[in-house]
Amino acid sequence: MVKRSKPLRGFINERDVGVELKMNKKLDDNDSLPTLDLQRSKGSMGALDDGCYNVVLENGVKLDGIEHEPETVAIKDAVKVLLQGLGEDVNREGIRKTPLRVAKALREGTRGYKQNVKDIVESALFPEVGVENGTGLAGGAGGLVLVRDIDLFSYCESCLLPFQVKCHVGYIPSGQRVVGLSKLSRVADVFAKRLQDPSKLADDICFGLHHGINPTGVAVVLKCSHIHSPNFQSAFLESNHKRLSSIIVGSGLGTFENPDSADWVDFFGLLRCRDITLDNIRSRNLFKDSWCPSRSQKLGPSVNPSMETAVALILRSLGQDPCKKELAGTPNRFVKWLLSFKDSNLEMKLNGFATIPLKTSGLINHKEHIIRSEVNLSLWSLCEHHLLPFYGLVHIGYISGEEINPIGKSLLQSIVHFHGFKLQVQERLTRQIAETVSPLLGEDIIVVVEANHTCMMSRGIEKLGSNTATIAVLGRFSNDHLARSQFLQTIPSYSL
Amino acid sequence: MVKRSKPLRGFINERDVGVELKMNKKLDDNDSLPTLDLQRSKGSMGALDDGCYNVVLENGVKLDGIEHEPETVAIKDAVKVLLQGLGEDVNREGIRKTPLRVAKALREGTRGYKQNVKDIVESALFPEVGVENGTGLAGGAGGLVLVRDIDLFSYCESCLLPFQVKCHVGYIPSGQRVVGLSKLSRVADVFAKRLQDPSKLADDICFGLHHGINPTGVAVVLKCSHIHSPNFQSAFLESNHKRLSSIIVGSGLGTFENPDSADWVDFFGLLRCRDITLDNIRSRNLFKDSWCPSRSQKLGPSVNPSMETAVALILRSLGQDPCKKELAGTPNRFVKWLLSFKDSNLEMKLNGFATIPLKTSGLINHKEHIIRSEVNLSLWSLCEHHLLPFYGLVHIGYISGEEINPIGKSLLQSIVHFHGFKLQVQERLTRQIAETVSPLLGEDIIVVVEANHTCMMSRGIEKLGSNTATIAVLGRFSNDHLARSQFLQTIPSYSL
Incomplete structure (x- = not known):
C-alpha cells in the first residue's frame, strides 16, 4: 500500500450552509483503507487497490450477458420479494420484467467496483514540458488544470437511491506530463458508480487521481443533490416540500491538503460563478449524517423482515457486506421508503x-x-x-x-x-x-x-x-x- | 416495407429565423427509403429495415474488441495519412495513439447503424388502458406524452464534426399501450449515432418511433448546434466569431403530419419556455444547406488528394458509400478544415x-x-x-x-x-x-x-x-x- 494522506474534506449543507473542515494529517502506512468484500472475487479489495480487476473499457464497462449471472439472478429474486411485500402481483405485465430491470440497473450503477483507476489513467499520461526551472508554473510542471461541471450520478449507500453530482476536478501536473482531460471524468465516474456518500466520493476520486497521476496536488469539489423522500403524510403536511437536498463537499491531496494553500485560491478562482467558494468549504458545521433525507429519521424496528433480508441480499450480490457500518441501516431505510408507496396504505x-x-x-x-x-x-x-x-x-x-x-x-x-x-x-x-x-x-x-x-x-x-x-x-x-x-x-x- | 408517410419537416436557422415547411404526402409502397451500404454485412439496409442486426443492448452497443477489427485498422491507417498530411510525426508520443482513438470514436459515434429500433421499442411496450370510449383522451389511448430536453450528439455528414442536439420527442399512445419513456431517448440516440443532418435526424427518429410504436401520432423537434470552423484568417477577421451555428427542425407523422393539427398545439404548449413555437417551425426560408458552416464555402479543388482518399476510406469503413450525394463533398470539406490546423501554415x-x-x-x-x-x-x-x-x-x-x-x-x-x-x-x-x-x-x-x-x-x-x-x-x-x-x-x- 502506498503512503497516502487523508484528504481535506468540507461539507456545506444548503439548508443551513453548515460546514466542516477537517485538517489533513499524514496517515501511517499501517492505516488501511476500508476494505470491501466483493462476492464475485471471493477476496477483499481496497477501493483503490490496483490489479484486482482488469475490466477497463474505454466506454463504460462491458455488462452484456449479465442477465444470467448468479448475482443478477439473486437480485432479481430479491426484487420479487420486494414487489410481493408491496402487495404486487409479480406476474402483472407492467412489472413482470421489473426485477430484471432493477437488477441490471443496480449492477450497472455499481460497475465502478470492477474498474481499475490506474489502468485508465496510465494509458493517457502524455509527456508535456513545463517552463524553464524557476521561471513559472505551466504545462507539465505546475499550473492548475481544472475540469468543471462534470455531470455524474451515484447511489446513496444510506438509502440506495441515486443522487446527482456536479463534479469539479483539478490537478497540478508534475513530472513533465499531463493526463488526458477525459480521464479526470472517467476516474470520477469509476467512483460514482459505487454505493457512496458525498464526502467519501470526493475522497475516493481525489485519492484515485493522486495515486494514478502522482501530481503536485489534486482537488475535487462536488455538489451532490439527493431526492427527498416524503411519504404520503409528510408530503401532504409540507405542501412546498423541497425536491432535492444538496450538499457541497471538497477533498484535496498533495498541495491541496492544506486548506490555506494558495492552490485552493486558484481552484476557486477558476470555479467562479458557481456559488462555491473557499469560505463555504471552510465553514464549520457538519451535516454529513443528515444529507440523505432518510437518515434524518431514526432507524425503526424492522417493518418487514423478509423485505429487509431481500435488500441485504441485493447488497451482498453487489459485492458489498450488508453488515458493515455504512450499510447497516440501509435495508431498513430502503424498505421503509419503498413501503411508503404501498398501494393499500x-x-x-x-x-x-x-x-x-x-x-x-x-x-x-x-x-x-x-x-x-x-x-x-x-x-x-x-x-x-x-x-x-x-x-x-x-x-x-x-x-x-x-x-x-x-x-x-x-x-x-x-x-x-x-x-x-x-x-x-x-x-x-x-x-x-x-x-x-x-x-x-x-x-x-x-x-x-x-x-x-x-x-x-x-x-x-x-x-x-x-x-x-x-x-x-x-x-x-x-x-x-x-x-x-x-x-x-x-x-x-x-x-x- | 410498411407504408410510410413522409414526415413534416421544418427548419429555423437562428441567424435569420428562416424556415421551411414541407407538407406531407403519403408515399407509395414503392417509394423506397434511402439505402446505406454497410461494409460489414455486405448487404444494403434501409435505415429502418428490421432484422438485419440483432445487436441490441440495453446500455449502448457492445464495441469491445473493435480495436483489431479490419474496419478499425483501416480507419487507423487512414488517420495516419491525415496526420502525415498535417506534417506530423505519427510516432510522436502525444499522437501515437491518436489514430486508434479517432477510429474508436468514429465507430462508436456511428454505432447506430448497427442498432435495431423495433427490438428496442417492442421490449418496452406496456399495456395501459385509456379512458372510456368517447369521453376523452388519456393513458394508452390518446393524450400526448412528451419527453423534453434529451441531450444527444451526432456527426455531421457534411463535415464529420460532431454536433449537439437538444431533442424533444412526443407521441400519442394508441391501442391501449404505452412505451417505456427511456425508449424514446434510446431510439433518438440510435439515429443520432450515425452521420446525420438535422432534418434527416428528426425524420429518422420520427419514422423509427412511428414504425416501432405505431401510435396515433409522433413528433420530434430538435435544436441542433454545430461548431463554427473558422481558419486562422477568418477567425482573425471576425474577432467575435460565433462559436455555434444553431438550427431548429421538426418532423411529424400520424396526426402530426398536418402542420395545422391541434396536436402540434399541444406539443408546443407543453414545450413552453424553450423559445420554440409552432410559428417558428411554420416560417418559410430554408437554411438546410448552410447549417453546417463548412457548406457555406463552395467545394474547392482537391487540396490534398491522398488525405481526401483517406477520408473516403474512413467513410467506407464506417459502412457508408463516400460517393453518395450527401457525402460527396465531405472528404474535401473535412480535409480543408483539418488543414487549417496545419502548423506550418x-x-x-x-x-x-x-x-x-x-x-x-x-x-x-x-x-x-x-x-x-x-x-x-x-x-x-x-x-x-x-x-x-x-x-x-x-x-x-x-x-x-x-x-x-x-x-x-x-x-x-x-x-x-x-x-x-x-x-x-x-x-x-x-x-x-x-x-x-x-x-x-x-x-x-x-x-x-x-x-x-x-x-x-x-x-x-x-x-x-x-x-x-x-x-x-x-x-x-x-x-x-x-x-x-x-x-x-x-x-x-x-x-x-
Whole structure:
C-alpha cells in the first residue's frame, strides 16, 4: 500500500450552509483503507487497490450477458420479494420484467467496483514540458488544470437511491506530463458508480487521481443533490416540500491538503460563478449524517423482515457486506421508503372525499363558464418499471362558472398524492387524476403532469436534463384545442 | 416495407429565423427509403429495415474488441495519412495513439447503424388502458406524452464534426399501450449515432418511433448546434466569431403530419419556455444547406488528394458509400478544415511580431505598477489526442505601469490564434501563450484558458456540459497568489 494522506474534506449543507473542515494529517502506512468484500472475487479489495480487476473499457464497462449471472439472478429474486411485500402481483405485465430491470440497473450503477483507476489513467499520461526551472508554473510542471461541471450520478449507500453530482476536478501536473482531460471524468465516474456518500466520493476520486497521476496536488469539489423522500403524510403536511437536498463537499491531496494553500485560491478562482467558494468549504458545521433525507429519521424496528433480508441480499450480490457500518441501516431505510408507496396504505384515505361537492354552492348561476385551473400541485411517485422515484408538478384545469373553494385545493393535492404514492407510470397517473377529479369538477377536465424520472438519469441512458410531460383530457377538452391551449398557457413556467 | 408517410419537416436557422415547411404526402409502397451500404454485412439496409442486426443492448452497443477489427485498422491507417498530411510525426508520443482513438470514436459515434429500433421499442411496450370510449383522451389511448430536453450528439455528414442536439420527442399512445419513456431517448440516440443532418435526424427518429410504436401520432423537434470552423484568417477577421451555428427542425407523422393539427398545439404548449413555437417551425426560408458552416464555402479543388482518399476510406469503413450525394463533398470539406490546423501554415505569420514593443512608450514612469489584463480573446484549436476541435476564451494578465496600446490587443489575439491553429493540448497552449507574450508584456505573466472540448462531448463519456480551465504563470504570478486571485477576479463571467 502506498503512503497516502487523508484528504481535506468540507461539507456545506444548503439548508443551513453548515460546514466542516477537517485538517489533513499524514496517515501511517499501517492505516488501511476500508476494505470491501466483493462476492464475485471471493477476496477483499481496497477501493483503490490496483490489479484486482482488469475490466477497463474505454466506454463504460462491458455488462452484456449479465442477465444470467448468479448475482443478477439473486437480485432479481430479491426484487420479487420486494414487489410481493408491496402487495404486487409479480406476474402483472407492467412489472413482470421489473426485477430484471432493477437488477441490471443496480449492477450497472455499481460497475465502478470492477474498474481499475490506474489502468485508465496510465494509458493517457502524455509527456508535456513545463517552463524553464524557476521561471513559472505551466504545462507539465505546475499550473492548475481544472475540469468543471462534470455531470455524474451515484447511489446513496444510506438509502440506495441515486443522487446527482456536479463534479469539479483539478490537478497540478508534475513530472513533465499531463493526463488526458477525459480521464479526470472517467476516474470520477469509476467512483460514482459505487454505493457512496458525498464526502467519501470526493475522497475516493481525489485519492484515485493522486495515486494514478502522482501530481503536485489534486482537488475535487462536488455538489451532490439527493431526492427527498416524503411519504404520503409528510408530503401532504409540507405542501412546498423541497425536491432535492444538496450538499457541497471538497477533498484535496498533495498541495491541496492544506486548506490555506494558495492552490485552493486558484481552484476557486477558476470555479467562479458557481456559488462555491473557499469560505463555504471552510465553514464549520457538519451535516454529513443528515444529507440523505432518510437518515434524518431514526432507524425503526424492522417493518418487514423478509423485505429487509431481500435488500441485504441485493447488497451482498453487489459485492458489498450488508453488515458493515455504512450499510447497516440501509435495508431498513430502503424498505421503509419503498413501503411508503404501498398501494393499500392509502386506499382508505380518499374514502369519503369523493362525494364532497367541491364547488362553492350558491354562486351566481348566470356567470359565464370559463376555464379554471389549479396548478403546481406537488407530485411524488414510483416508476413501476424501475422502482425509482419520479417527481414533479401536476396542473388541473376544468370548465366551470365557479372556482373551487379553498378546501378544494388541498383535496386535489390529496388526490394527486393518493395516485402518486404507489407503483405508477406517468401516463396512467395522469389519466387516473383526470378520472378522479371529474366527479368533483365536472366532465370537462384537463390534467398535465410534468415530472423528472430518476430512471432516466441513473440508468444506461443517463439523460440528466430530460423530463416528461403528459396530458389527459376529458369532455370538451378532448375536442377543443383552443381550450387546451388556453389552459396550457396558464401553467407557470417552472424549472422542475 | 410498411407504408410510410413522409414526415413534416421544418427548419429555423437562428441567424435569420428562416424556415421551411414541407407538407406531407403519403408515399407509395414503392417509394423506397434511402439505402446505406454497410461494409460489414455486405448487404444494403434501409435505415429502418428490421432484422438485419440483432445487436441490441440495453446500455449502448457492445464495441469491445473493435480495436483489431479490419474496419478499425483501416480507419487507423487512414488517420495516419491525415496526420502525415498535417506534417506530423505519427510516432510522436502525444499522437501515437491518436489514430486508434479517432477510429474508436468514429465507430462508436456511428454505432447506430448497427442498432435495431423495433427490438428496442417492442421490449418496452406496456399495456395501459385509456379512458372510456368517447369521453376523452388519456393513458394508452390518446393524450400526448412528451419527453423534453434529451441531450444527444451526432456527426455531421457534411463535415464529420460532431454536433449537439437538444431533442424533444412526443407521441400519442394508441391501442391501449404505452412505451417505456427511456425508449424514446434510446431510439433518438440510435439515429443520432450515425452521420446525420438535422432534418434527416428528426425524420429518422420520427419514422423509427412511428414504425416501432405505431401510435396515433409522433413528433420530434430538435435544436441542433454545430461548431463554427473558422481558419486562422477568418477567425482573425471576425474577432467575435460565433462559436455555434444553431438550427431548429421538426418532423411529424400520424396526426402530426398536418402542420395545422391541434396536436402540434399541444406539443408546443407543453414545450413552453424553450423559445420554440409552432410559428417558428411554420416560417418559410430554408437554411438546410448552410447549417453546417463548412457548406457555406463552395467545394474547392482537391487540396490534398491522398488525405481526401483517406477520408473516403474512413467513410467506407464506417459502412457508408463516400460517393453518395450527401457525402460527396465531405472528404474535401473535412480535409480543408483539418488543414487549417496545419502548423506550418502559420509559422510565418508571427515572424517579426515578437520584437514589436507593445507598451506605449513615454508614459509616466512613477506610476504604480498594477495588474493589467486583456480578457476574452477568442480561441480555436484542435485536440491532438482526438482530432476534434476545442474552443473558448483566453485571458492574459501582466504587471505593468502601462497599458498595452490598441494594436497590442490584436497582436495578443494573433498570438492566441497562432498557437491555437495547430494540433494542441490545452495545457501546452496555455504555456506557449504565456511564453510568447512574456517578451512583449514583461516577466510577470498569467494566462488562463477556458475551453469546451468537443472530445468530451462526443466520445464515450459524453459529458456535455463540462469544460476545462487551465492556468500558466510566470514571474511574480508564480509566487504571489494574491496577484493571481486579483487577476482571476477580473475575468468576466461568461458561459462558454
